[in-house]
Amino acid sequence: MEFLNEFGDILIKGTMETLYMTFASVFFAYLFGLPMGVALVVSDDNHIMPSKIVNRVLGTIVNITRSVPFIILLIAVIPFTRMVVGTAIGANAAIVPLVIGATPFVARMVESSLKELNKGIIEAAASMGCSNLEIIYKVMIPESMPSLVLGSSITTITLVGYSAMAGAIGAGGLGDLAIRYGYYRYESELMLVTIVVLVLIVQAIQFAGNHISKKINRLY
Template sequence: MDVIAEFGDILAKGTLDTLYMVFAATLIAYIFGLPLGIALVVTEDNHILPASHFNRALGTVVNVTRSVPFLILMIALIPFTRAIMGTAIGVNASIVPLVIGATPFVARLVEGSMKELNKGIIEAATSMGCSKFEIIYKVMIPESLPSLILGASLTTITLVGYSAMAGVIGGGGLGDIAIRYGYYRYESDLMVVTILLLIIIVQVIQGIGNRLSKRINRLN
């Protein structure tokens, strides 16, 4: 294809930039979102660390953050991103709104995964004398791992879409290429290729997530 010959280097760099943004943001979002999700579960009434007021406050913060459309959130965070990164455009700068947008999403996914657990397992661990911290990292996380992996693949796929939106403000990656070349320069063929690349990335991520989840589920 002529578009590959003409824009091959740009597409290759855009693909690598997208993968870097997405996986870095997913990792950081889980560093913050995993403990938040666990906190949403364990602080419920009748759980191991009941704290109803804290639970409601945390749930409200998570819901409010999730309610803001990513494009608006990204624009609103430009001053904050510039303050901590020195710039509001480019690949590294895009990671900031990606992380902030994904963290509450991750928290709710983790919460959902943890709530699928049979409460009898937690009660058994409690009766065996496990501490609350041991229940979390030796029981709840391992038992929820297949579901957590599926949630991680869903988060990563969601961030692929978010990263494409980051191209609106010069965020880099395939979204930036699609807008800068495909839209503004009317290179429709290039637009199609970037869409196909994004579809391939999503399919690969989903396939890997499904396989890992099934394998771990069999081991459990």
């Protein structure tokens, strides 16, 4: 009871900030990463819209961005973060590097999911007169949806970890609590609770992703 009286409010606030940063980042990462992943697939050789230039440029951008450790990326994009949201600290500021770091990850996850699709389905759709856009939005994405959902749960879990790391530069959330109280003030009890909360969040996301994926898979 004493623990809740002392840390209950900041623990709830930190949890809400972590969830906010994570899911807002997932939304924007998929907003940019989904079309990028689709472009990587369809621009490949022997696909519906082959283009070596597009494929190589996008592949290079994705590989370079993914090569930068997230903690370094957090610091490197501070000027850009200030330009976008007007500040470099807080949950809103953390979303900018989280999106930049997650977008290429999403692109590769989407690429991997779409490449699992049987090419015979795409060829059948093309033979029935479907346009390239119809093949993408009515065939490729719906048929790959179970795998895409699993990929989104992996992405979300990754961003939970990234959001905790962002606490090192004042982003707020559970990572900030762990650093400020667990590391600097030696509040081991609060550190343990933040770890438990993060584990529960990750388990809930993974369970939801698996459950939704199985539901969608039964529809097909």
